[in-house]
Amino acid sequence: MSAAPQKAKAGAEKIKVIVDAVVPLNDLVTRFEFKRRDGGAFPTFSGGAHTVVEMQDGDITRLNPYSLMSDPSDTSKYCISVRRDDEGRGGSLFMHRNVKVGDEMTLTYPVNLFSLDLRAKKHVFLAGGIGITPFKAMIAQLERLNGNWELHYACRSEALATYAADLTEHYPNNVHIYYDDQKQAIDLDGLLAGQPLGTHIYICGPAGMINWVHNTAEAAGWPSDNVHSEEFLAPQPGKPFQVRLCKSDKVIEVGEHESLLEAIERAGVEAPFLCRGGACGQCETDVVEFDGEFIHRDHWLEPEDHESGKKIMPCVSRFIGKSLVLDR
Amino acid sequence: MTIQFNNETFRDDYSFKNSDRAIARFPFPFHEDSYMYSVNMEQHRGGPEGSVYEMRFDVDEHYVSEMQDRAIVLDQDPLRCQSLPHMTLAGWDLLELIMVSKSEDYPDLFELHRDGNTWRWINKPMGIDDTFTFMDESTLPYGPMEYITRQAQGDFAVLDQRDDMLWMDAGMVTTQADWSLDFDIGMNFFEWHAPVPKAHEMGIFKRALKFLLNVQQGAPARRLNWTMTVNPLLDTSPENYHKWGVQKTELTPENIGSKQHLRVELQTFFRLPRSNALVFPIRCYLIAFQDIVRTPKWGRRLHRVIRDLPEELATYKGFIDNRPMMLDYLGQFDDGLPTSPGVWPDKDTEPALHK
Amino acid sequence: MSIFKFPESITSRPVYGTLEPRKGPAHLMIADAEGAEAILDLAKQDAELVANAHIIYIPKGTGETFVEKLQALKPRQLHVSPSYEASLQRLRKVLEDAHMGLQVYLTGTEGLMGQAQNEAMAAGIPHTSIQQEHRGSIARRMQCVHCKGITEDVMTDPFVCSHCGLNLFVRDHYSRRLAAFQGVCIDAEDPGNVPESVELYK
Numbered sequence: 027m028s029a030a031p032q033k034a035k036a037g038a039e040k041i042k043v044i045v046d047a048v049v050p051l052n053d054l055v056t057r058f059e060f061k062r063r064d065g066g067a068f069p070t071f072s073g074g075a076h077t078v079v080e081m082q083d084g085d086i087t088r089l090n091p092y093s094l095m096s097d098p099s100d101t102s103k104y105c106i107s108v109r110r111d112d113e114g115r116g117g118s119l120f121m122h123r124n125v126k127v128g129d130e131m132t133l134t135y136p137v138n139l140f141s142l143d144l145r146a147k148k149h150v151f152l153a154g155g156i157g158i159t160p161f162k163a164m165i166a167q168l169e170r171l172n173g174n175w176e177l178h179y180a181c182r183s184e185a186l187a188t189y190a191a192d193l194t195e196h197y198p199n200n201v202h203i204y205y206d207d208q209k210q211a212i213d214l215d216g217l218l219a220g221q222p223l224g225t226h227i228y229i230c231g232p233a234g235m236i237n238w239v240h241n242t243a244e245a246a247g248w249p250s251d252n253v254h255s256e257e258f259l260a261p262q263p264g265k266p267f268q269v270r271l272c273k274s275d276k277v278i279e280v281g282e283h284e285s286l287l288e289a290i291e292r293a294g295v296e297a298p299f300l301c302r303g304g305a306c307g308q309c310e311t312d313v314v315e316f317d318g319e320f321i322h323r324d325h326w327l328e329p330e331d332h333e334s335g336k337k338i339m340p341c342v343s344r345f346i347g348k349s350l351v352l353d354r
Numbered sequence: 355m356t357i358q359f360n361n362e363t364f365r366d367d368y369s370f371k372n373s374d375r376a377i378a379r380f381p382f383p384f385h386e387d388s389y390m391y392s393v394n395m396e397q398h399r400g401g402p403e404g405s406v407y408e409m410r411f412d413v414d415e416h417y418v419s420e421m422q423d424r425a426i427v428l429d430q431d432p433l434r435c436q437s438l439p440h441m442t443l444a445g446w447d448l449l450e451l452i453m454v455s456k457s458e459d460y461p462d463l464f465e466l467h468r469d470g471n472t473w474r475w476i477n478k479p480m481g482i483d484d485t486f487t488f489m490d491e492s493t494l495p496y497g498p499m500e501y502i503t504r505q506a507q508g509d510f511a512v513l514d515q516r517d518d519m520l521w522m523d524a525g526m527v528t529t530q531a532d533w534s535l536d537f538d539i540g541m542n543f544f545e546w547h548a549p550v551p552k553a554h555e556m557g558i559f560k561r562a563l564k565f566l567l568n569v570q571q572g573a574p575a576r577r578l579n580w581t582m583t584v585n586p587l588l589d590t591s592p593e594n595y596h597k598w599g600v601q602k603t604e605l606t607p608e609n610i611g612s613k614q615h616l617r618v619e620l621q622t623f624f625r626l627p628r629s630n631a632l633v634f635p636i637r638c639y640l641i642a643f644q645d646i647v648r649t650p651k652w653g654r655r656l657h658r659v660i661r662d663l664p665e666e667l668a669t670y671k672g673f674i675d676n677r678p679m680m681l682d683y684l685g686q687f688d689d690g691l692p693t694s695p696g697v698w699p700d701k702d703t704e705p706a707l708h709k
Numbered sequence: 710m711s712i713f714k715f716p717e718s719i720t721s722r723p724v725y726g727t728l729e730p731r732k733g734p735a736h737l738m739i740a741d742a743e744g745a746e747a748i749l750d751l752a753k754q755d756a757e758l759v760a761n762a763h764i765i766y767i768p769k770g771t772g773e774t775f776v777e778k779l780q781a782l783k784p785r786q787l788h789v790s791p792s793y794e795a796s797l798q799r800l801r802k803v804l805e806d807a808h809m810g811l812q813v814y815l816t817g818t819e820g821l822m823g824q825a826q827n828e829a830m831a832a833g834i835p836h837t838s839i840q841q842e843h844r845g846s847i848a849r850r851m852q853c854v855h856c857k858g859i860t861e862d863v864m865t866d867p868f869v870c871s872h873c874g875l876n877l878f879v880r881d882h883y884s885r886r887l888a889a890f891q892g893v894c895i896d897a898e899d900p901g902n903v904p905e906s907v908e909l910y911k
Contacts, residue, residue, distance in 0.1 A: 039571070071571070071627055071628075141630040144440035145438075219808065223808065223832045225809050246734065247810035251838065307564070308568060537882070548881075549719060594855075596875055598897075599894065599897025600897060
């Protein structure tokens with residue numbers, strides 16, 4: 027309508043960075059610290075935000091989202107912590123094996139799909155394993171705002187308790203750690219029962235933990251608006267399949283270890299995205315025709331959308347069958 | 355380029371006036387000869403040199419006088435600026451966004467010097483030179499949102515984002531198209547738009563919300579909206595409607611060219627970094643009918659848009675009673691010739707009026 | 710019958726439901742006048758829940774009509790208050806002491822439900838999880854957008870602002886924060902030309 031129409035670009039704005047430090051934290055988790063290549067300051071961000079890291083792995087461009095875990099008000103660097111996933115599609119393995127200090131990489135601007143509810147009279151964080159990362163940034167942010175918070179952090183063992191010692195040392199009164207191998211577990215019923223009105227609870231961890239907290243809180247009469255969760259879905263490998271993109275008139279092959287979105291991008295077709303984890307809704311794509319079965323894995327579409335066969339989130343969902351035609 | 359600031363009023367004697375330059379850069383909102391709602395969002399990454407789209411926050415010849423008018427409104431009714439308690443952080447975000455943008459875009463008018471959290475802000479047109487501590491409210495004369503929006507043209511709605519919804523939880527609203535912040539504060543996106551006819555049924559707000567929830571840091575967006583105002587009155591608030599409403603009946607065929615104004619809102623949207631809130635600046639531009647019709651294309655097109663606008667919209671925009679008189683006036687400037695697509699005046703290529 | 714079906718309206722206008730039993734460690738019920746009937750109906754569905762509840766009841770014009778029936782439900786606490794204002798300090802104390810999981814049930818007039826909802830929201834309960842059922846009078850609580858004064862129990866459109874005396878028309882635009890509908894000057898463009906008042910929803 028107005029002056030200089032500009033087409034929206036896929037993904038968030040990008041920042042060129044250099045790897046400033048690679049810090050192994052334990053057998054599974056390594057921290058990567060980035061500086062800007064132009065020497066400038068990073069945009070500040072809000073606790074819970076993630077960045078999408080672009081990795082050039084040979085011919086393959088990998089785009090993986092990771093929670094920003096540094097202090098949001100420290101604009102000199104961005105930090106992420108990456109858990110090595112030996113079964114995954116290779117993004118975390120690439121980070122662990124190939125990324126060295128001095129490497130040039132590209133990050134996106136921060137995008138927050140898991141932000142604090144700043145109205146909360148109290149914030150209760152429940153972390154499982156690597157799910158601790160967004161809370162590191164949230165805690166740093168709340169400390170500056172004199173926020174009321176506590177953390178309950180479940181880890182497999184002391185050896186794999188990423189940042190547990192550090193957090194306990196800084197905030198001995200707010201942090202509670204539970205070790206699986208010592209048979210320690212969060213007393214969720216007790217925890218939920220004692221919270222004052224206006225408490226918000228945040229969960230980041232495996233799907234089982236997230237569902238457990240949502241279900242328990244619901245049974246205890248908690249409003250769903252006060253329970254927040256983030257589960258990063260990594261696209262899962264699957265059987266290769268073929269897709270016709272009708273707008274761009276192309277037939278593409280989705281490989282075993284790539285997502286549908288990645289295959290679309292590889293074919294040179296621009297598709298919108300932000301989180302690449304099935305949560306933000308940006309890559310929602312209309313299905314024109316199909317003969318087969320969808321494997322929907324996103325958190326975005328409603329169950330009736332999944333059943334309708336009319337929509338797919340290509341960042342995490344797949345397809346098995348004879349033919350699939352997308353409006354892309 | 356240094357701007358010559360007008361000394362003018364938006365009330366009482368209404369000495370507001372657009373210079374030739376302001377008329378030429380007016381954000382004419384109609385890209386074709388008809389109008390219907392649309393989401394019409396685009397990225398806000400600059401625009402043609404000298405246009406209102408060029409800078410993140412456009413500063414023009416009306417700046418100083420508009421800020422004086424805002425101060426008058428706030429003296430009379432402090433409820434025009436409100437911020438729910440959880441929105442203070444978003445206020446600091448907004449203060450930073452405006453100070454950084456203005457000092458970079460208009461270095462001759464504004465300066466920002468930052469040394470850690472000690473900030474010095476110089477606003478030359480308004481004669482302000484303040485040093486304060488960022489994120490410490492006690493070092494500013496007002497809350498951060500009020501402080502900076504007393505120095506920025508246009509209204510500001512600051513929207514909290516929660517549960518896939520936007521909530522109007524703070525704002526500075528003194529140049530509004532007849533809506534009350536005091537009444538609407540705390541409402542969600544669908545609720546504060548509830549009185550708008552037709553657009554809900556068309557799914558406009560659902561699509562707009564989906565777009566806005568995904569406006570990201572570093573990637574602001576914009577759109578235009580418009581209405582009509584008799585006299586160059588910035589504060590067309592519901593609060594004062596019982597005082598200004600009667601002015602709508604004072605139009606005559608003789609004074610309509612100078613009294614009737616097209617009111618255009620340049621709405622922009624920025625994601626705020628610390629709070630993850632969204633700020634929605636609503637910048638109001640006014641232009642008298644007699645100044646619009648100096649551009650032949652705009653005269654032709656405005657006549658056709660107003661003539662063909664559905665009755666519901668003309669009622670909602672508050673000019674249904676005056677539409678016949680508007681059409682009598684604008685009809686003089688429509689010779690039936692075709693118009694070129696797009697909003698620009700195209701003065702060199704569009705034919706002069708054939709009447 | 711105390712149930713009124715409101716015509717469909719704009720999205721800011723509250724839509725009321727029917728109280729239903731919900732899971733939770735504690736239950737707070739606030740009712741005025743015929744709202745008592747909704748609590749009696751709820752007790753038919755789940756007597757135990759109501760027996761565990763804290764009920765604040767403002768009879769308004771109904772006097773003693775429902776008080777005994779409510780007592781017969783044997784709620785853990787029943788407080789009969791002469792007015793909403795008189796119960797406000799008690800309500801705030803109850804909310805201050807409450808824990809997450811508290812279920813709030815509001816029933817009766819729009820003015821009562823709106824104001825009590827506002828207190829519960831301020832205490833940290835999202836409005837989406839507060840139950841409301843309209844019963845009894847369809848009178849509205851109106852805010853004059855001009856002088857900001859609230860006129861209670863408005864039954865006609867237009868009406869006269871009880872504070873500044875302007876003639877206001879009744880909008881369906883509703884503010885949860887003010888617990889009021891918006892009243893706007895009806896004769897601003899033609900002073901003195903005020904249409905005859907008609908009863909709401911007639």
